[in-house]
Amino acid sequence: xxxxxxxxxxxxxxxxxxxxxxxxxxxxxxxxxxxxxxxxxxxxxxxxxxxxxxxxxxxxxxxxxxxxxxxxxxxxxxxxxxxxxxxxxxxxxxxxxxxxxxxxxxxxxxxxxxxxxxxxxxxxxxxxxxxxxxxxxxxxxxxxxxxxxxxxxxxxxxxxxxxxxxxxxxxxxxxxxxxxxxxxxxxxxxxxxxxxxxxxxxxxxxxxxxxxxxxxxxxxxxxxxxxxxxxxxx
Numbered sequence: 001x002x003x004x005x006x007x008x009x010x011x012x013x014x015x016x017x018x019x020x021x022x023x024x025x026x027x028x029x030x031x032x033x034x035x036x037x038x039x040x041x042x043x044x045x046x047x048x049x050x051x052x053x054x055x056x057x058x059x060x061x062x063x064x065x066x067x068x069x070x071x072x073x074x075x076x077x078x079x080x081x082x083x084x085x086x087x088x089x090x091x092x093x094x095x096x097x098x099x100x101x102x103x104x105x106x107x108x109x110x111x112x113x114x115x116x117x118x119x120x121x122x123x124x125x126x127x128x129x130x131x132x133x134x135x136x137x138x139x140x141x142x143x144x145x146x147x148x149x150x151x152x153x154x155x156x157x158x159x160x161x162x163x164x165x166x167x168x169x170x171x172x173x174x175x176x177x178x179x180x181x182x183x184x185x186x187x188x189x190x191x192x193x194x195x196x197x198x199x200x201x202x203x204x205x206x207x208x209x210x211x212x213x214x215x216x217x218x219x220x221x222x223x224x225x226x227x228x229x230x231x232x233x234x
Contacts, residue, residue, distance in 0.1 A: 003051045011116075023050040029180040036149050040142040042177040043169075058169030058176050061131050062111045063120065065143040068163040069104045069151070071095050073188065088121030104147055106140060111167070138175050139168045150182050154189060162188040 003026040005017030030053060033044045043055035068075055075086055076097045084091045087107040108125060109117040122140070126133045143166050154161040164187035167179040180186050 001053050001055065003053075025180060025183045025185055026051055026053055028183045029053070032150070032153075032182040033177070035153065036146055036177070036181065039145045039149060040177050041174070042181075043179075055178075056171055056176065058171040058178050060111070060167060060169035060178055061135070061139070063125055063130055064109045064111050064117060064165045064167055065139060066107050066109060066163065066165045067104050067143050067147045068107060069100060069147075070160070070162045070190075071099050071101065072097060072162060075107065087119050088123055104144065106143055109165075135170070135175055139166075142166070142168070142175075142177065146177070146181070150187075153182075158191065160190045160192055162190050164188070 003022030005019060005021045007014050007018055007021060026047070027050055030044060030047045033042045036042070043058055044053055045056065046054045048054060071079060071091075078086060079091060079095065080097075084093065086105070087109075089105045089107060106122070108120050108122065110120050110130075111117060120130075122136065125131050126136055131139070146166055147161065147164065150164065151161045161182075164182060166177060166181065169176055169178045
């Protein structure tokens, strides 16, 4: 698989890509696939280039396993309109936006070839033979364990893993984790509200400077590469 810098929004591919987007997503996914390989087998074999991942070709299940730890986004919009059952999961009354669920909930969607994905329950997935009951039990267990690992890793960086999606497939009768994992394209993360003490302000300032410096350096490299490529073309 070769990653690109293309970006799409609401099913429309935008005319200009984002420099280094493909590399960043590919490397993040590769890192998390390696950090969760003890939980379940995944498709990745090697990352020979920052933009390339070599892996196993699997037959993907036509569902996305979305797991949420906080009531936000589309789930909150549905809840605010009176919905108290999301993808077969009962929701308690009296919850507020950005409130944490007692435990993460799994709200699957269909994986449409065209158009938008639709919410679907575990029972519907099994009854419609989209995924067998045996395979669903496996990927449901993996979804919870992968999310727990992601929460642990995010917490060490001062972040909250709000929600994410996982995709699974089969090869030679065996289930695998496929596609990307814990990237900005598939995952919502947040920073907890912090009281800005004097010590926090002192420690935050150098970090911001380092990030800005690294971004400026990457931009310079990108522009230099474009200039050299243009000269070679001429």
